[in-house]
Amino acid sequence: MTQAILIVDDDPAQRRILEEVVSRDGYRAVPVDGGAAALAYLEGPSGSEISLVILDLVMPGVDGMEVLRRVHPAKPNLPVIVLTAHGGIETVVNVMREGATDFVIKPVSPERLHVSMRNALKVNALTGEISRLQKKQSGRLTFGDLIARSPAMDQVKRLGKRAAQSNIPILIEGESGVGKELIASAIQGESERAGKPFVTVNCGAIPENLVESILFGHEKGAFTGATDKHAGKFQEASGGTLFLDEIGELPLDMQVKLLRALQQGEVDPVGSKKPVKVDIRLISATNRDLLQMVKEGRFREDLYYRLNVFPIHVPPLRERKEDIADLVAHFIRKLAAEEGKPVVGISREAQSMLCAFDWPGNVRQLENTVFRAIVLCDGEMLQVSDFPQIASLVEGYAAAITHPQPAPQPSYQQPQPMAEQHERAPVSPPMREQRHTLADFARSNFSDGIAVTDEAGNVRKLEDIEAEMIRLAIEKYKGHMTEVARRLGIGRSTLYRKVRDLGLEVREN
Numbered sequence: 001m002t003q004a005i006l007i008v009d010d011d012p013a014q015r016r017i018l019e020e021v022v023s024r025d026g027y028r029a030v031p032v033d034g035g036a037a038a039l040a041y042l043e044g045p046s047g048s049e050i051s052l053v054i055l056d057l058v059m060p061g062v063d064g065m066e067v068l069r070r071v072h073p074a075k076p077n078l079p080v081i082v083l084t085a086h087g088g089i090e091t092v093v094n095v096m097r098e099g100a101t102d103f104v105i106k107p108v109s110p111e112r113l114h115v116s117m118r119n120a121l122k123v124n125a126l127t128g129e130i131s132r133l134q135k136k137q138s139g140r141l142t143f144g145d146l147i148a149r150s151p152a153m154d155q156v157k158r159l160g161k162r163a164a165q166s167n168i169p170i171l172i173e174g175e176s177g178v179g180k181e182l183i184a185s186a187i188q189g190e191s192e193r194a195g196k197p198f199v200t201v202n203c204g205a206i207p208e209n210l211v212e213s214i215l216f217g218h219e220k221g222a223f224t225g226a227t228d229k230h231a232g233k234f235q236e237a238s239g240g241t242l243f244l245d246e247i248g249e250l251p252l253d254m255q256v257k258l259l260r261a262l263q264q265g266e267v268d269p270v271g272s273k274k275p276v277k278v279d280i281r282l283i284s285a286t287n288r289d290l291l292q293m294v295k296e297g298r299f300r301e302d303l304y305y306r307l308n309v310f311p312i313h314v315p316p317l318r319e320r321k322e323d324i325a326d327l328v329a330h331f332i333r334k335l336a337a338e339e340g341k342p343v344v345g346i347s348r349e350a351q352s353m354l355c356a357f358d359w360p361g362n363v364r365q366l367e368n369t370v371f372r373a374i375v376l377c378d379g380e381m382l383q384v385s386d387f388p389q390i391a392s393l394v395e396g397y398a399a400a401i402t403h404p405q406p407a408p409q410p411s412y413q414q415p416q417p418m419a420e421q422h423e424r425a426p427v428s429p430p431m432r433e434q435r436h437t438l439a440d441f442a443r444s445n446f447s448d449g450i451a452v453t454d455e456a457g458n459v460r461k462l463e464d465i466e467a468e469m470i471r472l473a474i475e476k477y478k479g480h481m482t483e484v485a486r487r488l489g490i491g492r493s494t495l496y497r498k499v500r501d502l503g504l505e506v507r508e509n
Contacts, residue, residue, distance in 0.1 A: 003051040003121065003329065003345065007031040008038040008067065009083070010059045018054055021110045025117065026345045026381050027052075035062030042071055042078075050078065052120055054113075057084035057095065065098060072099030077127060079120035083108060118342065125333035136182075139198040139240060141189040146182060147330055150322035152315045156183060159312050164191040169262070171247075171307050172285040174314030176491055177364030180285040181245060183314060188241040193281055196240030201233050204249035204493030207500075211254045213270050216261070222271025234267045234278045241281040246493050247307065248288035248299060255300045262306055282307075317359040317366065324355050327363060331370040332382070343374050346382040353397045357390050361489070368489065467502045470495075474504070 005027045007018045015031045022029040030050065032038050038055070039062065041047060053071070057064035064082060071078065079101040084091065092103050101120045104112060135141045143157045163170050164187045172180045181200060188198050206214050213223075217232030233242060244250075250258065261267045262282060266275040284307050293299035317324065328346060336343040346354075359365055373386040384391050391397040450468050453459055470488070477483045485495040 003333075004028045004030050004049045005052045005054060005117070006038060006041065006050045007054050008035065008059075008064070009054075009056040010034045011056070014056070018113075021113055022054070022117070024110075025114055027117070034059050035064065035067045038062075038067055039070060042075070047075075051124070052117060053078060053080045054117075055080050055082050055100075057082050057091070058086070065095065068095065068098040068100060077124060077131070079124045081113075081116050081120060118344065121333065121344070122337040125337045129334050135189065136185050136198075139185070139188050139193070139195050141182070141185040143186045143190065145189075146179075146186055147326045148320075148323060149326060150320035152320035153323065156312060156314055159310075160187050161190055163187055163310050163312070167281050169307055169309045170283045171290075171309070171311045172283065172314060173311060174285075174287065175316045175362055176287045176494075177362035178314045178316055179363050180287075180314055181243065183312065184241070184243045184283045184285065187283060188281070191241075191281065193240050197237050198241050198243065199233050199237035200243045200245060202245045202493050204246040205496045208251055211251060212257065215254070216257070216267040217269035217272075217276075219269055219271035222269075226271070230269075232267060232269060234261060234280060235276060237280045238278045239280075241283060244282070244284040246286060246288075247284040248286045248290055248293055249493065249497070252298070252300065255303045259300065259303045259306060317362045321355050324359075324366065325351060327366055328354060328370055331367050332374065335367075335371050335374050339374055341374050341377065342380050343377050343382060344380050347384070350382050350384045350387060353384055353387065353390060353394050356394050356397075364491075365489075368486070463502075466498070467504070470498060470502065471504065474499075 005022050007015055007022065007029055009015045009018065009031075010033060012033075015033070019029040019031050030041070032041055038053070042050060042053075055064045055067060064084070068080060068082075071080070076099070080099065081102045081104060082095045082100045083104050083106055085106040095103055101123075102116045104116055132141070132145055135145060143160060146153075146157075148157065160183060170184075170187065172183055174180050185198060188194065188196075201215065203211075212218075213226075213230065213232065215232050215234060217230050217235055218226050220226060220229045257268075261278075264275070265279070266277045268275050290299055290304050290308070294301045294304050328351065332343055332346065335341075354366070354369075361368075369387065369390060370382075373382050376386045377383070384397055450465060450472065451460065470484075473484045473488055474481075477487065481492060481495060485492045488495065490498075
C-alpha cells in the first residue's frame, strides 16, 4: 500500500502544488482545507492510514500550532513537516518543541521537500521497527502491533485474545514462515504475564545430546564439559512464557521428560538430586501434522493431548492475500531504511503480481523477496523487473522483465534444491525456449565449482549437490548459520537438520 501524506493548507493553490510534489514522489496525497479538517481526518477512521503530515503553520481558525498540540500527544510517532513563510528562531524552537519533525521555509522547493519527506519517513520506519522489537523483547507485543487485517486472521486474533486470559496450554499450527512466534508473542503481551520472560526454544535446532541440558538445565560437573551450573529454559521462563517452536522435532525420549515437567510443574536438571519447581505458561508450535506423527509412532499420544488443549491455526499467506499490500509496504519502509536505498513504494503492476503469487514460503519468503528487490532496484518505486524470480512464475508477467538479470550470483544461490516449497530460481530465457545442452547449462550456471554432472556425464544425485552447496555457503559466510540459512532460503532449524543428516561439522564464529 502506498504511503499516504496529509497536506494541510488553507490556500487552494498551495495545496495543489504540494499535492503535485507528493504524488510525483510516489506517495498518496490527501489534501484538506485547514486545521479543523486535518484534526477531523486524523481523529477519524482513516487517520491510521496517514504516514506523514505536511502542515501549514499560519491558518485561520485552528492554526498549525494548535494541530501540533492536539495531534502529537495522541500520535507521537506520526512525523509532521511544518511549512511557514516566517522562519524566525523562536518560531522554529516552538514548533519543534511541540513535536514537529522538520521545519521548511516557504516557498519550498520540490527538492527540499522531497528530502524532508524521505528523511522523516525513513526515521519513522526505523523508530517503529525499534519500538516493535522492544515490545517483543520486553514481552509486551500485542495483536494490535501485528500486520494482520485480513478476515482470515480475525479468528486467529479472536482465539489468541481469548487464550491470553488464562494459562491454558496453546498449540499454534501453521506452515513454515506464517508468523507463529509473533502470534505467541502477542498472546504473551495481552496476558497477565506481559512484561515477564518470553523464552523461545527451537526444538529442531538443538543437538540431540544437549536437549535435556538446554531445556531442564544441569549441575556443575554433571557431565564432561559442564564446568558451571546452568539453568535451563524452563527455569529461565519461570513466571513468564515458554515457547517451544517446532515441537514435532523433539526426540521421543525427551517427549517423556517434557510431559512429566508439564504435569508436575517441576524439572529435574541433569545431575541434580532434587527437582526444581517452575511456573510457566506453555505455548508450542509446529508446521507438521502431529496427529499423523502420533499414528506413525513418532510423537507420544499423551504429550500430544497435553499440548493440543487450545489449538490455533494460522492460515498461510495465500489464504490471506489482503495482508500482502500492508506487509510489502512495511517491508519496503523497514528494509529501504536499513539499506539506505531511496525506495518509497511499489508500482501497481508489481503489487498485483505479488498478490497473484501463492507464496509457499509465506511471510518469510515475501520479506526476503522484497529485500532482494530493494537491492536490485535503481529507482524509487519497485517494478515488476525487480522481481525476476516471481515474474517468471506468475502467468503474464515474464514478458515484463525487460532487462537481463544482474551479474550471476554465487553458485550457492542459483540452484535451490533445498528451498522446501520456496520459489524456484528462474532461468532467463525460460527453460522451454533454450536449445542448449545440459553440459552448456551446467557450465553457465555452476561456474563456481558445483557441477550437476559427474565425470561420465550423468546427472549427480540431488543430495550430493545439496551437501556441496551447504558446505560452500558455510565456508562463504564463515559458519554464521543465520546468514547461511537466509542466503539458502531455508529456516535455521531446517539447515541444522540437514547439516546433522549430512554429517557436516560446523563451528560458528
